[in-house]
Amino acid sequence: MINIVLFGPPGAGKGTQAEHLKEKYNLKHISTGDLFRYNIKNQTELGLLAKSYIDKGALVPDEVTIKMLNAKVEQHLESKGFIFDGFPRTEAQAVSLNELMASKNSQINAMIALEVDDEILVNRLLKRGKTSGRKDDANEDIIRNRIKVYYNETEVLKEFYKKENKYYGVDGVGSISEITDRISKVIDTL
């Protein structure tokens, strides 16, 4: 298995790149944000709970997120590997993901972090908000809160994966295909 954590702040382009990479490398793409939005749309209990956090730009509690992620991985054990997009976002999630992979006799091979300046992120998200219908993209204060949450709670994970020698930074500014090429160069060395 090849398992990749695609990392970066909101608006860095993780979802877009994951869509290309999953085809190229035949991996299963799991986006926790997409899973939450699916649950919100279908008004499940999980969706109702998650919505109150997501609409504010806060993180959904670890316990809920980890359980959802584990269940999704269990459903796709036949796959050649996973691209994790939006997970882990906290150290507890990263520890849990390592445990999950180990329980499958596998591991995370790399964290690939997309690097994009904050002001570019805000502009990208405001633009996406015009068509995505996402409440958390519609308001600049909520967008800035998500970026703040990223720096306060999530960015430390770079250190977590650096310690495991699994961290790879990639410039996330350029055309979609240029960035896919940059990420592919990393994956091809794994």
Ligand code: ADP
């Ligand atoms: P983006 O990265 O563009 O902010 P996502 O679709 O990845 O968008 O996530 C949207 C929201 O879903 C986050 O702001 C957060 O509230 C929630 N969420 C997604 N993944 C996680 C996670 N791993 N832990 C906690 N909350 C999460």
